[in-house]
Amino acid sequence: MGLRRYVLFKLLWYTLALFVALGLNFVLPRLIPGNPVDALVARFLQGGLQGQAAGRVYQAFLEEFGLDRPMGQQFVAYLGNVLRGNLGVSFSYYPARVQDLIGQALPWTVALQLPAILVGWLLGNVLGAVAAYRGGRFDGRLFVAALALSSIPYYAMAILLLYALAVAVPLFPSAGGYSFGLTPSWSTAFVLDLLHHYALPFLSLVLVAIGGQAVGMRSMAIYELGADYVRYSRAMGVTQPRVLRYVFRNAMLPQVTGLALALGTLVGGALITELVFSYPGIGYLLFNAISLNDYPLIQGVTLCIAVAVLLANFLVDIAYGFIDPRIRAVQLGER
Amino acid sequence: MLRSRRLAVSLALVCGVVAFGMLGPVVSGRDPYAIVDMPFAGPSRYAWLGTDNFGRDELTLLMHGTRTSLQIGAMAGVISVLLGAVVGTAAGFYGGLTDEMLMGLTNVLITIPSFVILILLSVALKSRSVQAMGLIIGITSWPWTARAVRAQATSLKAREHVWVARLSGASGAGIIVRDIVPYMLSYLAMAFTLQLASAVLTEAALAMLGLGPSNSVSLGVMLQWALLWEAVRQGVWWAFLPPTVALAVVAFSLQLLNASLDEVYNPRLRGGVDAS
Numbered sequence: 229m230g231l232r233r234y235v236l237f238k239l240l241w242y243t244l245a246l247f248v249a250l251g252l253n254f255v256l257p258r259l260i261p262g263n264p265v266d267a268l269v270a271r272f273l274q275g276g277l278q279g280q281a282a283g284r285v286y287q288a289f290l291e292e293f294g295l296d297r298p299m300g301q302q303f304v305a306y307l308g309n310v311l312r313g314n315l316g317v318s319f320s321y322y323p324a325r326v327q328d329l330i331g332q333a334l335p336w337t338v339a340l341q342l343p344a345i346l347v348g349w350l351l352g353n354v355l356g357a358v359a360a361y362r363g364g365r366f367d368g369r370l371f372v373a374a375l376a377l378s379s380i381p382y383y384a385m386a387i388l389l390l391y392a393l394a395v396a397v398p399l400f401p402s403a404g405g406y407s408f409g410l411t412p413s414w415s416t417a418f419v420l421d422l423l424h425h426y427a428l429p430f431l432s433l434v435l436v437a438i439g440g441q442a443v444g445m446r447s448m449a450i451y452e453l454g455a456d457y458v459r460y461s462r463a464m465g466v467t468q469p470r471v472l473r474y475v476f477r478n479a480m481l482p483q484v485t486g487l488a489l490a491l492g493t494l495v496g497g498a499l500i501t502e503l504v505f506s507y508p509g510i511g512y513l514l515f516n517a518i519s520l521n522d523y524p525l526i527q528g529v530t531l532c533i534a535v536a537v538l539l540a541n542f543l544v545d546i547a548y549g550f551i552d553p554r555i556r557a558v559q560l561g562e563r
Numbered sequence: 564m565l566r567s568r569r570l571a572v573s574l575a576l577v578c579g580v581v582a583f584g585m586l587g588p589v590v591s592g593r594d595p596y597a598i599v600d601m602p603f604a605g606p607s608r609y610a611w612l613g614t615d616n617f618g619r620d621e622l623t624l625l626m627h628g629t630r631t632s633l634q635i636g637a638m639a640g641v642i643s644v645l646l647g648a649v650v651g652t653a654a655g656f657y658g659g660l661t662d663e664m665l666m667g668l669t670n671v672l673i674t675i676p677s678f679v680i681l682i683l684l685s686v687a688l689k690s691r692s693v694q695a696m697g698l699i700i701g702i703t704s705w706p707w708t709a710r711a712v713r714a715q716a717t718s719l720k721a722r723e724h725v726w727v728a729r730l731s732g733a734s735g736a737g738i739i740v741r742d743i744v745p746y747m748l749s750y751l752a753m754a755f756t757l758q759l760a761s762a763v764l765t766e767a768a769l770a771m772l773g774l775g776p777s778n779s780v781s782l783g784v785m786l787q788w789a790l791l792w793e794a795v796r797q798g799v800w801w802a803f804l805p806p807t808v809a810l811a812v813v814a815f816s817l818q819l820l821n822a823s824l825d826e827v828y829n830p831r832l833r834g835g836v837d838a839s
Binding site: 380499519526 | 569670671674675676678679680682683684686687760764767768771772773774786789790795796798800803804807810811814815817818819822
């Protein structure tokens, strides 16, 4: 079965999904009753503009945001702009461009989430595998602990840690990405300050990730440990370490998919952590955009999240197609 | 032994939370929005859990908030399980073009993150009632259930009793209702517990972003107030700890319930290597 056909098939599929996402992104905010430009102009008029001048301002904004044209034309213009990387102009930070605002926030989010996902995945899998192998009381306790950790919503964990380690016992700063009054640079003082602010949000995300991964790995490993090939290998006298190597290699496969999908939630997976810690990432930006009714900015952020997820899913699918020919065959309808 | 204890603990927790949210507001009879003391006043005999940023009673708010969150969660859970079950059984049982089309739709919706659709939908709604929140969370969270149900329906339709029903001339809809759905009920119950838990957490996340139900208090809305008024940084633990703990308990008890039900149905999950 052709690998090329599989990749093309997937590409087509994800293009369709992207198109649907773009369509939703375009249509849903336009369902809002009233015209967002009204709100914007109202704010400008408080500055004292009146009469004809107000009318001109209104017209200028309508044209700038393209809201005076029919929906179809707006959508074509929107698609063209998005393809050129132009996400429009923010209402609330006018005249800042949406893509620049996102560009400033994105590195903070990625730097927070990427290490948290990787470290959480690694530690969680080791713990889950050990629990499954040892069983008994150790497993029982670890399982409940991991389940408790993973079922605490990540934002609740953030709030609890913020209170415990920044307010009750003030070990860490309670807000921001770095201290007021410091200018970003690669000096030792600044980097230390950065890490100091980084520790709590990072810890809150890692703890939850460890719990979730451990629960998943444990059940996969238990399932594999009870599989027929394990009994058979044992009966044939294959040494224990060797059997375990097979077991954990097989149990890892779904976990690898899990890692890739978790990487897809990199941008949108922990928006509220940033809110709790006033961390200057995408979540904080989205919150400001929502509270200021800044539709272009909301749209830009949601598009960014959707594209990240679609891209990760696409890469997982392609990687799987390379690894496992059976998946290619099933997906193309040839069993 | 451990297994039944786990089931009992999780059931007791779930019942406790439901009783707190459903009976609490009736028993206390207090208006959640009434101002009873100074803002952020500590626990006292007027307000056992202290007051919030406006001086309203935290305990009363918590009971009403739990109720709202459970209502939204239950509604979203029912809607998503129903939609998922209908789409999944139809796709699995009829197969062919129906299957292709329904699963195509499901897969597109799975690949587009539902939180994005939720944010956009919530922004588009000017006023979000409790029902509207339940509805939009429900209609964005069914695709995973649909996929799992489809797998079950495909395997069930190949069982002998279904062939017997077919040979005796039962209609497709009749077979689905009498011979397929009953065998999936335990699975659907488990799916419901998870959907309920995740809907409660989703509501809280939306509310904290400023997209919660308008004119009602939910656990997420309480947390939003706590964050907006800096309750955490001021160390006013009674304003943020109760809703945080309530959310964690709802999520944990339902997950534990799901896991112990899973162990009842899949005995293999009970022990480690030594059990085999």
